[in-house]
Amino acid sequence: MKNWLYKNLPVIFQELLISIFNILAYRKRYGQNYKKYRQVFLRNRTLAFHELLEIQKNRFGSFLAEAIRNSKYYADYEEVSIEDIERLPIIKKEILRNNINQIVTLKKHSAVVSKTGGTTGKSLEVLYTIDNLQERFAQLDDFRNRFGYELGKRTAWFSGKSLLTDRDINKKIFWKTDHLHNVRYYSTFHMNEKYLEFYVENLIKYKPEYLVGFPSTMMEIAKFGLKMKVSMPKGIVKAIFPTAETVTSEMRNSIEAFFQANMYNQYASSEGAPFIFECIEGNLHLELQSGVFEVLDENDQPTDIGRLVVTSFTTCGTPLIRYDIGDRIILDTVQKKCNCGNNNPIVKEILGRIDDYVYSPETGKINLGNVSNTLKDVKGIVQFQVVQNSITELELFLVVDKEMFDEDNKNVFLKNWRDRVGERMKLNVHVVKNIEVEKSGKYRLVKNNIKDLVI
Missing domain, CATH: 3.40.50.12780 (ANL, N-terminal domain)
Structure with a gap:
C-alpha cells in the first residue's frame, strides 16, 4: 500500500x-x-x-x-x-x-x-x-x-x-x-x-x-x-x-x-x-x-x-x-x-x-584488483562482468562501444585474461546491451559461483 x-x-x-x-x-x-x-x-x-x-x-x-x-x-x-x-x-x-x-x-x-x-x-x-x-x-x-x-x-x-x-x-x-x-x-x-x-x-x-x-x-x-x-x-x-x-x-x-x-x-x-x-x-x-x-x-x-x-x-x-x-x-x-x-x-x-575472485586450476585465485586490470590498454569496453560457473570456464559479459571495440581490442583483453588464468581455461565472450545490478543496487564485477569447489 x-x-x-x-x-x-x-x-x-x-x-x-x-x-x-x-x-x-x-x-x-x-x-x-x-x-x-x-x-x-x-x-x-x-x-x-x-x-x-x-x-x-x-x-x-x-x-x-x-x-x-x-x-x-x-x-x-x-x-x-x-x-x-x-x-x-x-x-x-x-x-x-x-x-x-x-x-x-x-x-x-x-x-x-x-x-x-x-x-x-x-x-x-x-x-x-x-x-x-x-x-x-x-x-x-x-x-x-x-x-x-x-x-x-x-x-x-x-x-x-x-x-x-x-x-x-x-x-x-x-x-x-x-x-x-x-x-x-x-x-x-x-x-x-x-x-x-x-x-x-x-x-x-x-x-x-x-x-x-x-x-x-x-x-x-x-x-x-x-x-x-x-x-x-x-x-x-x-x-x-x-x-x-x-x-x-x-x-x-x-x-x-x-x-x-x-x-x-x-x-x-x-x-x-x-x-x-x-x-x-x-x-x-x-x-x-x-x-x-x-x-x-x-x-x-x-x-x-x-x-x-x-x-x-x-x-x-x-x-x-x-x-x-x-x-x-x-x-x-x-x-x-x-x-x-x-x-x-x-x-x-x-x-x-574473499569471494570476489576468479579461480584458475593453472594459476590459482585472481583477486578483484587483478580482474579489474584486464582492461589495461583496451579501448571500447564500457562495462564488463565475469561470471564463473565452472572450474574450467569463464563467462565474460561486455557492454561495448561498437565504434571503438574491434577485434584488436578484443584480443588485447583476452591476452590480459590469459596472463592471469593461463592457457587452458575456456573464455566465453558475450557482448550484451547492459549488465544488471544486484537487488541492493550494487554492481558486481565478479560473480563466483564455484567457491565451494575451491579449497
Missing part, C-alpha cells in the same frame, strides 16, 4: 516524503550522544599511538564484559585481555546467521535494524542500540568533516534506494531530491548507456559539493562523461566518499578525472565492522578506537596480508567478537608513519571480498 501510494503521488509530495523519512532517521542518528561523540573524535584525531592502544584496550574489556553479561550466545565466554584475544573463537558468517537470536542483546522494537546486502543470496538482520548508531555516525561524519562535509551541504548520493517510478524513467529523470537536507539521490539501477547522458547533464547542473555512494555507479557516469569529453567544472566537488564496495584503481582514476576532485576511501560494513579511513595523504588508517583488527592467514595466525577478523565496539546490540567478515587487507609496515597527524596503523590495501 505504501509503495502504491508513493508511486502515484506527484513528485513534489514524493520528495516531501523523502525529507520526512530522513527527519525521522536523523533524529535517531543525530541525538544528544552524537554531539558528545563528535567532540570525542575531534579531540582524539591526533592522539599518540600508545594513547590509541590504551583506548582500544579499555574499550575491548568493557565491550567483552557487556556481551558476556547480556548475550545468551556469549554467556560462557571468558573475560580475557586484548593481548589474549586469540583464546576466543572466531565467528564465521554462517555462525552469526544461524545463532543470531541468541547473539542479539535487545528486542527488535527497541533497536535500530540494519540489513546486510545479501549479494551472495543470503541477507542478515542485525540490531544496533541507538547509542551505538549515534557513535558510528559521529565517527563517520568526523572522517568526512576533515574534508569539509557536514549534513546540509549539497550532496549527490548513489545508493540502493529504489525511488523512481515509470513516469520518472519515461521523462528521463533518474533522481529524487531531499530539498530540506540538500541531498539528491541518484538511482543506481539505471546505469544504461542510453540513460547516462542524463545523469551527466544533471550532475553538472546540480553542482554537488560532495558525492557519496557506490563507486561502481560513479565510475560508469564518469567514464561516459569522459568519453563524451565533458567533466564537472573544477572546484565544484570538494570530496568523494565511496561506500559499500571495494575501490579499484580504475574506479579511482575515472571518478577523480571526471569529477575533478579527490576520492577518500572508507571501510566498514552493514553488520557494524570497525572503521578504516583514508586520510588527506592518501593513506588508509585502522581506527583503533572503533574496534580490534586481526589479519590472519589460513591457519588463523597473524600475518601482514590475509583475511580480516574484527571485534567492533559499536555492536552492543549484535556483538561482533572475532568476526570473520569475509574481506582481505594488506597491512603496511609498523614503522611507517603518516604526515596527516593520524597515528593509527596504516593499511597498504583493502583487497575486498
Whole structure:
C-alpha cells in the first residue's frame, strides 16, 4: 500500500516524503550522544599511538564484559585481555546467521535494524542500540568533516534506494531530491548507456559539493562523461566518499578525472565492522578506537596480508567478537608513519571480498584488483562482468562501444585474461546491451559461483 501510494503521488509530495523519512532517521542518528561523540573524535584525531592502544584496550574489556553479561550466545565466554584475544573463537558468517537470536542483546522494537546486502543470496538482520548508531555516525561524519562535509551541504548520493517510478524513467529523470537536507539521490539501477547522458547533464547542473555512494555507479557516469569529453567544472566537488564496495584503481582514476576532485576511501560494513579511513595523504588508517583488527592467514595466525577478523565496539546490540567478515587487507609496515597527524596503523590495501575472485586450476585465485586490470590498454569496453560457473570456464559479459571495440581490442583483453588464468581455461565472450545490478543496487564485477569447489 505504501509503495502504491508513493508511486502515484506527484513528485513534489514524493520528495516531501523523502525529507520526512530522513527527519525521522536523523533524529535517531543525530541525538544528544552524537554531539558528545563528535567532540570525542575531534579531540582524539591526533592522539599518540600508545594513547590509541590504551583506548582500544579499555574499550575491548568493557565491550567483552557487556556481551558476556547480556548475550545468551556469549554467556560462557571468558573475560580475557586484548593481548589474549586469540583464546576466543572466531565467528564465521554462517555462525552469526544461524545463532543470531541468541547473539542479539535487545528486542527488535527497541533497536535500530540494519540489513546486510545479501549479494551472495543470503541477507542478515542485525540490531544496533541507538547509542551505538549515534557513535558510528559521529565517527563517520568526523572522517568526512576533515574534508569539509557536514549534513546540509549539497550532496549527490548513489545508493540502493529504489525511488523512481515509470513516469520518472519515461521523462528521463533518474533522481529524487531531499530539498530540506540538500541531498539528491541518484538511482543506481539505471546505469544504461542510453540513460547516462542524463545523469551527466544533471550532475553538472546540480553542482554537488560532495558525492557519496557506490563507486561502481560513479565510475560508469564518469567514464561516459569522459568519453563524451565533458567533466564537472573544477572546484565544484570538494570530496568523494565511496561506500559499500571495494575501490579499484580504475574506479579511482575515472571518478577523480571526471569529477575533478579527490576520492577518500572508507571501510566498514552493514553488520557494524570497525572503521578504516583514508586520510588527506592518501593513506588508509585502522581506527583503533572503533574496534580490534586481526589479519590472519589460513591457519588463523597473524600475518601482514590475509583475511580480516574484527571485534567492533559499536555492536552492543549484535556483538561482533572475532568476526570473520569475509574481506582481505594488506597491512603496511609498523614503522611507517603518516604526515596527516593520524597515528593509527596504516593499511597498504583493502583487497575486498574473499569471494570476489576468479579461480584458475593453472594459476590459482585472481583477486578483484587483478580482474579489474584486464582492461589495461583496451579501448571500447564500457562495462564488463565475469561470471564463473565452472572450474574450467569463464563467462565474460561486455557492454561495448561498437565504434571503438574491434577485434584488436578484443584480443588485447583476452591476452590480459590469459596472463592471469593461463592457457587452458575456456573464455566465453558475450557482448550484451547492459549488465544488471544486484537487488541492493550494487554492481558486481565478479560473480563466483564455484567457491565451494575451491579449497
